[in-house]
Amino acid sequence: MLNQEDIGFYLSVFKELDLKDIYRLFYLAKTRGIAAGEIFIDEGDVYNKLAYIKKGLIRAYYLKPNGDEMTVLLRWENQFIASHDKIIYQQPSRFIYHALEDTVLMEIDYDKAQPILDSSPKLSATRHDFLLRMLAESMDRVESFILLSPEERYLQLVHEKPDIVNRVPNKYLATLLGITPVSLSRIRKRIASPRKH
Amino acid sequence: MLNQEDIGFYLSVFKELDLKDIYRLFYLAKTRGIAAGEIFIDEGDVYNKLAYIKKGLIRAYYLKPNGDEMTVLLRWENQFIASHDKIIYQQPSRFIYHALEDTVLMEIDYDKAQPILDSSPKLSATRHDFLLRMLAESMDRVESFILLSPEERYLQLVHEKPDIVNRVPNKYLATLLGITPVSLSRIRKRIASPRKH
DNA sequence: AGCATTAATTATCTTTTGTTAATTTTTAGA
DNA sequence: TCTAAAAATTAACAAAAGATAATTAATGCT
Numbered sequence: 295m296l297n298q299e300d301i302g303f304y305l306s307v308f309k310e311l312d313l314k315d316i317y318r319l320f321y322l323a324k325t326r327g328i329a330a331g332e333i334f335i336d337e338g339d340v341y342n343k344l345a346y347i348k349k350g351l352i353r354a355y356y357l358k359p360n361g362d363e364m365t366v367l368l369r370w371e372n373q374f375i376a377s378h379d380k381i382i383y384q385q386p387s388r389f390i391y392h393a394l395e396d397t398v399l400m401e402i403d404y405d406k407a408q409p410i411l412d413s414s415p416k417l418s419a420t421r422h423d424f425l426l427r428m429l430a431e432s433m434d435r436v437e438s439f440i441l442l443s444p445e446e447r448y449l450q451l452v453h454e455k456p457d458i459v460n461r462v463p464n465k466y467l468a469t470l471l472g473i474t475p476v477s478l479s480r481i482r483k484r485i486a487s488p489r490k491h
Numbered sequence: 492m493l494n495q496e497d498i499g500f501y502l503s504v505f506k507e508l509d510l511k512d513i514y515r516l517f518y519l520a521k522t523r524g525i526a527a528g529e530i531f532i533d534e535g536d537v538y539n540k541l542a543y544i545k546k547g548l549i550r551a552y553y554l555k556p557n558g559d560e561m562t563v564l565l566r567w568e569n570q571f572i573a574s575h576d577k578i579i580y581q582q583p584s585r586f587i588y589h590a591l592e593d594t595v596l597m598e599i600d601y602d603k604a605q606p607i608l609d610s611s612p613k614l615s616a617t618r619h620d621f622l623l624r625m626l627a628e629s630m631d632r633v634e635s636f637i638l639l640s641p642e643e644r645y646l647q648l649v650h651e652k653p654d655i656v657n658r659v660p661n662k663y664l665a666t667l668l669g670i671t672p673v674s675l676s677r678i679r680k681r682i683a684s685p686r687k688h
Numbered sequence: 689a690g691c692a693t694t695a696a697t698t699a700t701c702t703t704t705t706g707t708t709a710a711t712t713t714t715t716a717g718a
Numbered sequence: 719t720c721t722a723a724a725a726a727t728t729a730a731c732a733a734a735a736g737a738t739a740a741t742t743a744a745t746g747c748t
Contacts, residue, residue: 356638364637382627418615425622430579432629439636439669440561441553444735463695472637477735479697640736641705660725674705676727689748696743703736713726718719 315414319407323400328352328393335391341377343401350397351461354378354389355469365470368394368458374424376404394462444473445481505617512611516604520597525549525590531572532588538574540598547594548658551575551586552666562667565591565655571621573601591659641670642678 323346328334334352335341351370355363366389369375379385381404411417438447448471452459459467468478505513520543525531531549532538548567552560563586566572576582578601608614635644645668649656656664665675 356634366634366637378630382623382630422619422622425619425626426579429622429626429629432626432633433575433579436629436632436636437553437563439633440563440666441555465695469637474736475696476698476737480735483697662725671706672726673707673728677705680727692745692747694743694745696741698741699739701737703734705732705734707730707732709729711726711728713724715724716722718721 311416311420315417318410318414319402319417320400322406323402326399326401328397328399330393330396333390333392334397334399335377335387335389337388337390338386339377340386341380342404344374344376344404344407345399345401347371347373347375348398348400350399351394351458352391352397353394353462353466354391355466356389363466363469365466365468368462368466368470370458370461375399380404394466439472444471444477445484447471448478448481449485508613508617512614515607515611516599516614517597519603520599523596523598525594525596527590527593530587530589531594531596532574532584532586534585534587535583536574537583538577539601540573541601541604542572542596542598544568544570544572545595545597547596548591548655549588549594550591550659550663551588552663553586560663560666562663562665565659565663565667567655567658572596577601591663636669641668641674642681644668645675645678646682 325348326345328350334345335354337357347369349371351368352375353368354366356366357363367378375391377387377389377391379387379389411421438450442450448467451467451471464478464482465475468475471478473481522545523542525547531542532551534554544566546568548565549572550565551563553563554560564575572588574584574586574588576584576586608618635647639647645664648664648668661675661679662672665672668675670678
């Protein structure tokens with residue numbers, strides 16, 4: 295279930311945790327590969343797992359009745375991912391999660407992870423930290439919508455996650471920023487142009 | 492510190508908790524009144540408390556260099572409030588929190604609440620639930636910026652929180668929705684008009 | 689490497705929003 | 719209740735964004 299290489303890997307990522315705790319948590323985890331373009335969680339799925347992305351990139355999007363896709367979030371290596379609707383509302387997913395690149399993740403049943411997380415103060419604290427980090431990320435995003443213009447939001451994304459900007463097609467980034475691909479293209483032109491801003 | 496009335500009140504709000512736990516948590520709490528218009532947390536403050544709003548309404552806003560105020564969040568009775576920058580980033584507040592109505596809150600030092608929250612599984616679980624709820628709220632808001640137009644965002648707010656819409660001046664609601672007061676006024680007119688769609 | 693597909697950009701036009709300022713309405717205090 | 723101050727609305731114009739379609743560029747596959 296868990297080999298030498300994996301253990302070393304998790305130790306490096308979760309520095310503050312005991313080997314024992316890591317082992318207990320990842321013992322039940324299973325590795326799963328998803329080819330670029332394939333679906334990880336489909337609309338309507340009740341995905342009851344917690345996944346850790348070892349490699350690759352996942353995009354969640356909402357499919358509007360008219361066929362338009364609105365990117366809701368992106369996750370990549372060294373991040374956890376789960377069905378938001380399941381974790382937060384105990385509901386089937388309204389979103390489709392698919393791999394934008396060949397992706398490898400470790401999956402653990404949430405029902406199995408829960409008691410383990412509860413049993414160790416360190417793991418509980420880590421879970422708490424993760425929740426806080428997710429909250430921080432989400433609130434930062436709310437702030438960016440309130441305080442920044444679409445152009446400033448794009449510049450912020452380029453500044454903070456240049457790697458992601460390169461790996462994700464602009465049409466997906468656009469809806470993530472709350473604008474259309476056409477508008478993003480104009481913003482990019484505006485920025486690139488040496489003229490007045 | 493804690494009278495009969497208070498105990499009954501907390502029991503009614505935190506139904507799932509033991510009286511013992513409630514008592515331990517609120518024993519150190521102090522009641523504080525804030526008159527309408529007064530500041531609760533000022534920019535730069537390192538507010539190290541957790542407050543429970545018994546009555547009233549608090550607005551947090553960012554003061555732009557040019558003097559513009561951008562509403563970041565609203566909190567009202569039966570909700571917890573704290574300095575987001577402190578809780579999440581251990582930093583002084585970038586925002587100003589002030590009372591829009593005469594407000595009464597119970598404050599507890601975060602340093603004192605922390606060990607109490609850690610000591611009881613039920614309280615820890617409750618804290619976890621609160622964090623989850625905050626996360627849900629924040630992510631819903633992100634979604635609303637991505638999936639909805641300003642007009643739809645306003646309609647959603649009216650639908651989900653008609654009470655709050657009535658209690659908060661439109662100029663504050665506007666920036667909360669990521670638009671200007673003038674634009675909100677036009678949206679309201681559009682909605683009110685008996686014309687097309 | 690060539691070709692079919694998809695993404696990105698550009699163009700055109702419409703709608704919406706931002707900005708500033710004037711005007712009307714509402715609110716709150718004396 | 720009256721009045722000064724604040725909020726909301728309206729107006730006028732500029733800037734930006736949405737929608738649709740055409741064109742160009744990039745990509746992916748055999």
